[in-house]
Amino acid sequence: MSTRSGSTEELVVRGARVLDPCSELDALLDVRLSGGRVAEIGECLRGVRELDADGLHLFPGFVDVHAHWRTPGREDEEDIESGSAAAAAGGFTGVVMMPNTDPVIDRPAVLGGLVRRIERESGVRAYVAAALHEGLKGERLTEMRLLKEAGAFCVSDDGLGTQNAGVLRNAMLYAKTAGLPVILHCEDHTLATGVIHEGIASALAGVPGSPASAEDAATATALILAAETGARVHITHVSTALSAALVGFFKRQADVTADTTPHHLTLTDDLIGSLEGMWRVNPPLRPEEDRAGVREALGNGTLDFVATDHAPHASEEKELPLEEAAPGFLGHETAFAALYTELVLGGKLSLRRLVEAMSCAPGRWVGGLGSISAGAPADLALVDLSEEWTVSERNLASRSRNSPYLGKKLTGRIVGTIVGGELVHDRIGAAFGVRA
Ligand code: DOR
16 A cells, blocks of 8 residues: 655645535535645635635545556556556546556565555555465465555455355455455356357457356355355456346345446447457446446446456557457546546436545545545545546556547546645646645
8 A cells, every 4th residue: 555645735725616425515615635634624715825626626536446557567558657647637546456467466575565666656545456366376375464464455366257166265264364355356267258248249240259147157156155254345347237236136145345347337349340459358348238237236326336447458469359459448547537428417327426436435445535524635636527528649647548438529527636635636737726
């Protein structure tokens, strides 16, 4: 975890429409930040340094529990500096990094080295998921207690599903005694033999598909084991209507939460008609019925929050035919705008629920983040809901370019991101008007 101490300097953010579902705030207010925390919320607050936020919305900083910053090993695709810059550009103030790196984050020495780099290089709060199994192989458990001592925040084999239910059950039991939450990528590899969703689109394209059961069967197994072991389990990137319904059923009997991604909420598998490698992602883009199912589940809280699965890949890994391309999309920088444009302006989700699903709910899951209240960390996202912008390679802070929204016109732009009272992303610079 990054130990950002935060800015000690006082700053008053003036005149923004403050929306924080966690604290039931929705009004034009001023917010005083001091010592890296929110000090006061009120009207007509004045300060030595003021940031004029007239016309902007102020949300609790977004929290993304699923990101691949490719460090160590593939810093050509993303490193801590570029990953955290991309997160900040998307309004994210807290991120959980996945361990499918090279080397895999499965030993305390590797984890400790990463934590030290984060402390030096990250502009946002970054937490590390250590591997659940050595080498992510789903065979031998990692030394979770030692990994926790070295700074692990949770455990996950993300990128791969655990294939053996007995092994997964032991992993849950061990994680529970180590006091670590488990993030699960649910995929049965004996069913997931294709490269896209198996359905009409895959048949028309003549590309091998993987059935939805590859996700659903693994999700059902994971939920049954979570209920039995009592482990704290988070199911990530839920992409089918049935998996979402299964999560809803098991919420009554297991300590389980779940997320879905901006791409599964906004895109469908007809895009793969173009056969471009760009559209390969895991779990795959699904048909409209699944998109509608996960949207409904996010709206009613069955799916707790949004996580991006920010997965940078070098151009040479994406500019390939579907079957050869690496799976994954960039996520941080477009998440809010894609969801605001498609779901909120499209009348499918309230702005309040979107903010809750990007700030409060994942902030609660991480612990102590995602709210604007006196004493809370001064982690905030300033947003211009009226700005229209086109996603282009030129305006991405990530080191990679594999955004599924390239060329798309979106509405809603993050104009400033504050972490621990410090402005870490400032898109309009001086125009922002921090008065000293
Ligand atoms: O599409 C994906 N890409 N899904 C995953 O689960 C892993 C990720 C990656 O690491 O590239």
